[in-house]
Amino acid sequence: MMRMITHHFFACYNCGMKKLGWILLICLLFASCSTTQKDMESEVNYIHITDLHHLSKTLYEEGETLERLSKSNDSKLFLYSEELLSAICDKAIEEKPDALLISGDLTFNGELVSLKELKKYLRKVEEAGVDVLVIPGNHDINYPYANKYMGSFAMKVDNIPQATFLEEMKEFGYEEAIYKDTSSFSYAYAMNDKEWVIALDANTEGHIGDILDSTLQWLDETLTIANEKDIFVTVMSHQNVLRQNESLYEGFVINNADEVVEILKKHNVKLCLSGHSHIQHVSTDGDLADYCTESYVVYPLNYATIDIYKNHEYSYSTKSIGIYQEEAKECFDQRNIDELKREIGELNISEEEKEKMVTYALDFNRAAFSDNQEELRKLKEDSTYKLWQEYGGELFWFSYMEMYFSDL
Numbered sequence: 001m002m003r004m005i006t007h008h009f010f011a012c013y014n015c016g017m018k019k020l021g022w023i024l025l026i027c028l029l030f031a032s033c034s035t036t037q038k039d040m041e042s043e044v045n046y047i048h049i050t051d052l053h054h055l056s057k058t059l060y061e062e063g064e065t066l067e068r069l070s071k072s073n074d075s076k077l078f079l080y081s082e083e084l085l086s087a088i089c090d091k092a093i094e095e096k097p098d099a100l101l102i103s104g105d106l107t108f109n110g111e112l113v114s115l116k117e118l119k120k121y122l123r124k125v126e127e128a129g130v131d132v133l134v135i136p137g138n139h140d141i142n143y144p145y146a147n148k149y150m151g152s153f154a155m156k157v158d159n160i161p162q163a164t165f166l167e168e169m170k171e172f173g174y175e176e177a178i179y180k181d182t183s184s185f186s187y188a189y190a191m192n193d194k195e196w197v198i199a200l201d202a203n204t205e206g207h208i209g210d211i212l213d214s215t216l217q218w219l220d221e222t223l224t225i226a227n228e229k230d231i232f233v234t235v236m237s238h239q240n241v242l243r244q245n246e247s248l249y250e251g252f253v254i255n256n257a258d259e260v261v262e263i264l265k266k267h268n269v270k271l272c273l274s275g276h277s278h279i280q281h282v283s284t285d286g287d288l289a290d291y292c293t294e295s296y297v298v299y300p301l302n303y304a305t306i307d308i309y310k311n312h313e314y315s316y317s318t319k320s321i322g323i324y325q326e327e328a329k330e331c332f333d334q335r336n337i338d339e340l341k342r343e344i345g346e347l348n349i350s351e352e353e354k355e356k357m358v359t360y361a362l363d364f365n366r367a368a369f370s371d372n373q374e375e376l377r378k379l380k381e382d383s384t385y386k387l388w389q390e391y392g393g394e395l396f397w398f399s400y401m402e403m404y405f406s407d408l
Contacts, residue, residue, distance in 0.1 A: 041310055044098045044191045046234070048304040049088055050275025051295030053139065054081045055108035056117045063151035074278065075332045076297045078108055080324050082117075084297055087321050089121045091303070093128040098191055100130055102172075103275045103293075104137025104203065104238030110146040112158040115168055122172055133173035133189055135199045137238040137276065138208050141165050162205040173199055179222045183214040188222050188233075195308055196226055200237040202254050209239060209255040216259055223267035232312045235264065235272045242272070242283035242290040247403055252277045264288055271314055273306070280318065280371040291316050299332035300370055301325065332369075333362050340397065347391050360384040361397050368404050380405050 055078045060066050070079070077084065092100045100122075107114040122132045146159035166174065166185060174180060177187035184201040191197065200219065202211050211219070226233050235241070241257055241264070243249040254260055264272070265288055272290040280294040280302065293304045302318040309315075340358045347354065360382065367375035379385065385401075392398040 042307040043232075043310050044195045044308045046099050046101050046197075046306040046308075047088075047092050047095065047097045048101045048103065048236075048273050048291075048293050048306060049296045050103040050238070050273075050293050051105040051137065051278060051297065052081070052085065052102065052118070053078055053105055053108045053295065053297050054085055054114050054118050056111065056114045057082060058113060059111060059148040059157065061150050063149070065149040065152060065154050069149055069154075071334075075299065075335045076108075076295065077299075077301070077324060077328050077331055078297060080327065081108070081297055083323065084301065084321060085118065085121050087323055088296060088303060089125050091321065092125050092130050095305075096128075097130060097305070099189075099197065100125055100132045101197065101234075101236050101273060102132065102134045103236050103273060104135050105139045105275065105295075106134065106137065106169075107140055107143075107146075107160070110139055110141065110143025110159045111148075112146070112160050112164065115140070115160055115165070119168060126172075131173075131189075131191075133197055133199055133236070134169050135173075135201050135236060135238060136165055136169075136185055136203045138203050141203055141208075142205055173197075179218075179225075181215050181218040183212050183218070186215050186218065188226075193229075194231060196231050196233050198222065198233055198235045200235055200260070202237060202239050209251070211254060211256055211260055216256075216263065219260070220263050220266075223263065223269065227267050232308055233267075233269055233271075234306070234308065234314075235269055237272065237274050239276045240274045240283075240290055240292055242285055242288070244277050244279060244281040244283050244290070244292045245403075261285060261288065270312075271306075271308075273304070279369050282316070282371075293318070294369060296321065298369070299325075299328035299366065301328050302370070329366070332366065336362060336365060343395050343397060344392070349387070349391055353387055353391075356384050357387050357392065360388070361401075364401055364404075368400075373408070376404060377408055380408060 053076050106118055126132050141160055141162050143159055146157050147154040148157050173189050174185060174187050178190045179188040184204045186201045187199050189197045202209055204212060239254045240252055241254060241260055243253055270287050274290055274292050277292050278295045278298050279292060282289055282291045294302060296303050301321045301324060303321060304316060304318050307315045340361050344354045344357050364379050367379060388398050
């Protein structure tokens with residue numbers, strides 16, 4: 001472009017049109033900059049949250065059962081799930097994205113009452129002018145552990161059959177979709193005439209983790225239409241489309257992900273949003289990227305923001321909800337402290353060195369789950385890592401660290 005502009009200017013200058021040449025040069029440069037700036041304007045923007053695991057406060061009270069659950073629930077800050085839900089809905093209303101995308105595990109363990117409670121909050125977001133799009137997770141449909149926790153007892157409560165999920169959640173995406181898959185809760189939602197969201201459901205009744213053959217065909221046909229219309233498609237799934245972790249991926253990635261990826265790449269899909277793994281990470285396969293957003297009820301309580309630009313590029317970033325940070329950090333660390341102390345307790349080193357190794361491992365785990373590359377690089381250079389290399393080489397935690405450090 002610059003070469004063409006300069007050539008045109010000197011042609012004008014040589015014809016005795018110096019003034020006109022300068023004017024033309026300035027105008028063309030301005031037009032070029034304006035086009036670039038226009039291309040990079042945000043066409044649509046999203047907030048993405050996942051793995052809400054909302055548990056209604058009507059389903060528990062203090063007691064032995066709740067205490068046991070608090071120690072064995074994978075660091076989820078479920079006792080504050082209503083406050084966190086209220087806070088993220090307030091964020092969506094305040095920030096006014098074009099859509100709030102929620103990629104599954106809406107409920108703690110598939111309790112119908114929790115889903116109904118969630119519905120009231122999501123309606124407030126839509127009433128404020130923000131579209132809400134949901135899909136189910138593996139914890140939502142016919143989950144067998146829908147309980148209430150009272151004193152010393154855990155008692156069964158109504159769970160969520162697939163037909164009930166569809167009825168309760170249809171107003172959040174499916175009902176207004178331009179294309180719907182009749183075999184699952186998958187659908188295509190038009191944000192405008194150039195951007196769609198495809199919600200891809202891998203949690204249909206009796207087929208948890210699978211994309212049905214009929215849904216694969218629907219996906220292929222729908223993306224064919226999108227390609228013909230030059231639509232930028234963002235795909236949202238609960239389970240990951242691409243492996244986020246080379247050691248721990250079984251059960252986290254869609255079971256027939258290879259078939260899904262083949263269809264997505266065939267139709268030049270660039271952007272997938274997923275959850276389920278409860279870690280913050282992005283994996284790529286050629287031009288296809290799968291951004292796994294961490295659970296917003298697990299430390300550090302983050303949500304993602306995505307901008308899609310006019311030139312079909314995009315940006316992805318995370319933000320903190322901003323409440324209960326210390327409670328979340330304590331809950332996240334506590335799950336690992338006892339295990340670490342048991343592992344390190346047998347080592348023939350001083351108590352001071354053992355304590356250093358425990359603290360280091362907790363710092364590492366928080367950085368790994370949050371995909372904090374800067375902190376991971378610092379930890380790799382930290383002198384305490386040498387203690388792990390010298391004394392902890394046979395321990396699980398050392399191999400866990402090595403897996404992340406090898407990617408830096």
